[in-house]
Amino acid sequence: AQSVTQLDSQVPVFEEAPVELRCNYSSSVSVYLFWYVQYPNQGLQLLLKYLSGSTLVKGINGFEAEFNKSQTSFHLRKPSVHISDTAEYFCAVSVSGGYNKLIFGAGTRLAVHP
Amino acid sequence: EPEVTQTPSHQVTQMGQEVILRCVPISNHLYFYWYRQILGQKVEFLVSFYNNEISEKSEIFDDQFSVERPDGSNFTLKIRSTKLEDSAMYFCASSDDNSPLHFGNGTRLTVT
Numbered sequence: 001a002q003s004v005t006q007l008d009s010q011v012p013v014f015e016e017a018p019v020e021l022r023c024n025y026s027s028s029v030s031v032y033l034f035w036y037v038q039y040p041n042q043g044l045q046l047l048l049k050y051l052s053g054s055t056l057v058k059g060i061n062g063f064e065a066e067f068n069k070s071q072t073s074f075h076l077r078k079p080s081v082h083i084s085d086t087a088e089y090f091c092a093v094s095v096s097g098g099y100n101k102l103i104f105g106a107g108t109r110l111a112v113h114p
Numbered sequence: 115e116p117e118v119t120q121t122p123s124h125q126v127t128q129m130g131q132e133v134i135l136r137c138v139p140i141s142n143h144l145y146f147y148w149y150r151q152i153l154g155q156k157v158e159f160l161v162s163f164y165n166n167e168i169s170e171k172s173e174i175f176d177d178q179f180s181v182e183r184p185d186g187s188n189f190t191l192k193i194r195s196t197k198l199e200d201s202a203m204y205f206c207a208s209s210d211d212n213s214p215l216h217f218g219n220g221t222r223l224t225v226t
Contacts (some may be wrong), residue, residue, distance in 0.1 A: 044217040
């Protein structure tokens with residue numbers, strides 16, 4: 001069965017500092033990988049996705065993630081965060097390498113301080 | 115950009131009552147989903163729906179739950195006899211063959 005582990009429940013960081021949110025997954029089959037962001041009182045918005053090809057994936061709002069097959073990781077990074085990046089970030093994997101059922105991690109709360 | 119819309123944003127109900135959570139998926143999407151997030155816990159898959167039938171459901175989606183696409187635009191989740199543990203944020207999502215899931219803003223269900 002597939003699973004997703006987000007190693008940090010909370011990440012505090014100062015504005016303009018770099019940040020990395022960690023995600024590891026386990027799966028016996030090929031998967032698609034996603035990062036979603038949830039701003040307060042809003043739904044889940046897709047940040048970026050990895051399907052195949054280049055292991056470095058760029059998304060919206062200056063975020064990027066790198067797929068590492070050997071380490072089964074898909075860490076999310078941003079070189080310089082803004083206050084407005086404060087949100088909950090969810091890593092997810094889709095089974096069977098499709099867009100259907102998503103398995104989510106527990107989420108990481110990114111808190112950006114001035 | 116087209117959006118998935120959910121109503122109501124917050125629903126309060128008494129234990130044992132039936133509730134219907136409503137969703138309008140993106141118009142050209144073919145696949146529809148419900149997920150839920152109990153406060154402080156993971157977002158969990160409940161059910162997927164395609165071609166007017168359930169394509170997959172989780173263990174959580176027992177007989178008290180049902181889904182329906184009553185017309186060409188709405189997609190509903192019915193909880194027949196709510197329990198306290200059904201309190202959660204319920205997210206609707208839709209997709210087509212070649213797109214990731216697009217989520218709505220959720221309905222917060224509070225069972226008292």
